[in-house]
Amino acid sequence: MSTAMNFGTKSFQPRPPDKGSFPLDHFGECKSFKEKFMKCLRDKNFENALCRNESKEYLMCRMQRRLMAPEPLEKLGFRDLMDEKPEAKDK
């Protein structure tokens, strides 16, 4: 919601998130996963592409603890990681 109250300018329209709101993690159940993710980010110079495994782990933790609606990870954009995983399992 931009504060420039001009008549002609288009103002920013915030959109609701696609899957709604994350329930709050009051008991810190997934805090360790979050710490791992943050550490990875700091090590890799805040590049998201290199820390996708950790973010996947965090979301899986949330789903297991009922802090997030369970959903197949491909639908969350982790399809490339899912394709690698069976290969890693074989090894």
Place this chain on the structure above:
Amino acid sequence: MGGFWCRGWRSVALCGRCWRPPAWPGRSVESAERGLRRLGTWKRPSGARGPAAQPPRRPASSNPFQRAQEDEWRRRNKTVLTYVAAAAVGMLGASYAAVPLYRLYCQTTGLGGSAVAGHSSDQIENMVPVKDRIIKVTFNADVHASLQWNFRPQQTEIYVVPGETALAFYKAKNPTDKPIIGISTYNVVPFEAGQYFNKIQCFCFEEQRLNPQEEVDMPVFFYIDPEFAEDPRMVNVDLITLSYTFFEAKEGHKLPVPGYN
């Protein structure tokens, strides 16, 4: 008759604008007027009809057939007028009814007021990251003056590419001794890039309750639409700033939530 006319004309020619020459009072004026009338500059007296005459307003015709025709015309005019008036009222009503009807349409089709159909999970599943376009996303956290939370992002920036889902964290702490409920909204700068910024899940627009002395991590799961890389207006955009602002949610207060929920 000709002489009469000639005299009048002469009086006009002799004195120009002056209608009352000293030698010829009143009478010459009359003759001048009559002369002009004959020339056709003044209105013809009623009774004489020209080729393009309009039907008289008053029912002055004594002819019964003409009167019937006039009645017919009058009746038709009334019908047409009624139709036109009904159409005008109908248009006015339709413009008032359009608002709830559009809302209903948006609810049924799920478009939620946006011109473009919402991004479904199929799109997320199939989108391909555009690896050559790296965008820096910086995070900003704000709190309304009346809200006593400590709210800040846990990373200052993150480098993403369009089409790749990313996770970011904010942290909020309630340092007071009573539970506080907050509700947040967000903003994305630059404005045009904000349309490509899609949040899969976050913590905005819903009341979040923090107990006394509680500290929580608030994640934001988002991605930038791959079409961002194809938009010519976005060629120079390398930095997107995501800004969250928390407000205090008061009892009984209902904040306007975007979309037609």
